[in-house]
Structures are given as C-alpha cells and as structure tokens.
Amino acid sequence: MTAVSLSEAASGVPTLPLKPRADLIVCPRCDAVFALKRPENGQRAVCQRCATVLITPRRKAGLQIIALSVAIVILILGAAFFPFLSVHAVGASNSVSIIDAALAFSDGPLILLSLATAALIFLIPLCRVLLSLYVLVPLVADRPPARHAARAFRLAETLRPWSMAEIFAIGCAVAVIKISDLADVTFGPAFWMFAALVVLVVVQENFICRWSVWNALSTRRKS
C-alpha cells in the first residue's frame, strides 16, 4: 500500500529564525520538501520524487518492538555461549560456540579481525537492541524520555549498517556445505537459536518507524 499524504509545500515561507519547522518534512535522500501530514496507522508516506519511505506508523508498534527486543536479547546471549556447530571425522571431533568462531583469527595481526568479527556478529546487534529498549520503554509507558535517549537512538542508527547477524547466518550455511564432504557436521542448540534470532532481528528492524520515534522524543521533551 503506498499512500502519499504529502502535498506540495508552500514555498517561500518566511521562517522564524533558528526554530525547527515542525510543519514540514524533508526527504533525506533527495532533499524534497513536503507539508507534513501523518499517515493513518498501517499506511505509509512516500517521497513523490524518489519513492523513499518517510513515515510508516503501525498500531501498537512500540509494544511489539519491545517484546521482540527482549526475545532477541535472550536469544543472543543463549546463542553466544551454547555449542553452535560440531564436526566429527575419523575419530576426532570438535565443537564450537559463536564466540569461538569470532575468535578464530587469533594469531598476530589477525587478532584485529577477531575483535571486528565478534563486534559485527554479536556485540553490535546486542548493543542496538539494548539501546532501542532504553529509548522505547519510557515512550511506550507514556513517561518522559530516558536521559540521553536522543543520543542513544542516534548511536543505534549509526550502528545499523554494522549489525551483521543475518549475514553470519548465511555464512554458516556456506561453511557447512563446504565441510560436509570433509567431515560430519551436527547442529547444536545455539544454531537453532541463531536461526530464530535472525528472523526476529529482521522483523524488529522493519517495525521501527524512525520518524515516529524521533517525533515522540522531541514532543515529550517539551512537555
């Protein structure tokens, strides 16, 4: 459903100096200006020029995101420490957790890569979920925003492209195929947790309407 609820902005409006313009919305991709009109829940506001989605409000989105986030935190912690995959070949066997996989690059300069891998597949996704809980819980509970909530949400947004749990999941699939003729591979409990986790992360991502969160943060602060 694409519903455009934005009409052409009146041009040449004189502005009071140094006040934000709450009546306008600007497309972040192409800089087009529109008069702001909130779409109904379940509809979307789309930029007329470049079709970037601007606002996607959903009913009860906040509560759903919080529920998903709590589930994600539990799954991340579980998936990190339980055995993840194990191999058996000619009498020898080995099983690893996700932390072991991240720390595989442990000699010499490759240690940097270990730290980066651990961050990308484990620390950054966890950090983003915790930050979004910190921002959203007070908003959904109808309280004033938490201290530094704006800074927290901004950090969560900056980290977004660097959260790579779902890519790691595909990497697992490729690795398992690669060694399947070398050795027997069995999946541990963490593997299934991680599979569920990836789905939840993607769903949670799509539920968050960034414009609505920022709007809630700024209107609550004034009151």
Place this chain on the structure above:
Amino acid sequence: MERVEHTAKIVTARQLGLVACQRCQQVWPQEVDRCTRCGHRLVGRDRKSLQRVWAFWVIGLMCYVPANLYPMLQTRTFFYTQRDTIIGGAIELVHYGSYAVAAIILFASVAIPIGKFLAIAFLAVSVQRPSSVSKGQRQMLFEVVEYIGRWSMIDIFVVAILSSLVQLNVVVAIYPGPASLFFALSVIFTMLSAQAFDSRMIWDADDA
C-alpha cells in the same frame, strides 16, 4: 491508494533556505549548524562528501588487491599443507563438483566487490557531469550498493567458522590466511565510501 493526482513541482529544502538533519530528519533554517534534537551536525550539501567517497574508495581498492593475491585459507592434513586464494578456493570447489557453492563464493567475493567499486565510481562521477542514466535509476543503484555492501563480509565469516570448527588435531586443520584481513578491510572501506556519498547530490541537477 493513488500516489498523487497532480504532478506537483518539487521544492527542495535548499531552495527554501532550510536544511534537514540527515540523522533525525528535523527541519531547520540554514543558519543553524547543529540539530538540537539529536545533536547531529547539519550540512546543506556536504562539500567534502566526494573527497571522502574517493579516499575510502581508493583505500578499499588497495586492500582488495592483496586480498586476492594472498591465501585466504590454509588447510593442513597429514600429508600436505594447501593454501587457497579466494579464486583458487572456488576453482577447487568446482573440481569437487559443488558448482552452487563455488558460484556463491565467486559472486559474493569477486562479482559484488568489483561491481561495488564500479558503481560507486560511476555515481561519484555522474554527479559532477551530465549523465544519461536517469536520477531515479542512479538513486536505486545507490540503494543497492548500500544494501549489498555488507553482504561481502560473508566470506570472512565463512573463514572464521571454518578455521574455528575444523581443528581436528592431526587429521585436518584449517587456518585463516592473511588475505582475510585485507578482504575485511576492503569491505569496511567500501561501506564507508558508500556511506560518505550524499545522495542529495544526484537530484541537485533538477534544481539548477
């Protein structure tokens, strides 16, 4: 739902003397230089955007060369030690008959990185001189590059899983090679290069 009945003339924030925060979308007059809602610095058009795009692009390309020359994986068994580069490993897989996996690896670690270098270079050049490719298509290309850039890390993760998992004492053991570091750096720098690109520049030719 209809998109819109009348084709309205699009006005940009710059023409109205406004600037939108690139982080939280708050709209400010051009004189303001920091968004008080989220603390992000406000820039009407990022003049240094292209310089940063090219700087990260060059570093990414420089890292991509050793990533292909050095071995990505070392496999040690009873009898031999084998060192595989990215392309060598894919050829190996073809010999074993797993064409699908070889195709995935070639696609993720050769086709995507090279395509990404070409696409970013094209976008950066196209905002400075007239281009025959429409703005909508270039915008889409930018979004594809931004989306797909992260997926090149798949190769690094495969190496990480293989070398932690396949440690079966004397029978067989896999170790990461130096190429993995260069490949990861190359992916990270091309992602930074794409993020530095200010997509509003694609549309600026409209307003002139």
